[in-house]
Amino acid sequence: MTKLIWRSEKRSVKSLKAWTINPRKITNEAFRKLKDRIKQRGFHDVIKIDTDGTVLSGNQRKKALTELGITEVT
Numbered sequence: 001m002t003k004l005i006w007r008s009e010k011r012s013v014k015s016l017k018a019w020t021i022n023p024r025k026i027t028n029e030a031f032r033k034l035k036d037r038i039k040q041r042g043f044h045d046v047i048k049i050d051t052d053g054t055v056l057s058g059n060q061r062k063k064a065l066t067e068l069g070i071t072e073v074t
Helices: 028-041 059-068
Strands: 055-057
Touching: 028 059, 055 059
Parallel strands: none
Antiparallel strands: none
């Protein structure tokens, strides 16, 4: 069994690939609130990605960051 090794690294938001079969959806209102929170408090969360840069957790956050013009995340 291969052990997973987790690490944090800086990535360009543009380089992150959306998970095209993501089953999770949020309403337009919830998305607006997400963007408002990021604008007010900054982005202090983690976007989890696969080895090829596909977003496994954080697809809506990635979309919000893109719309807000934020270009880099850690």
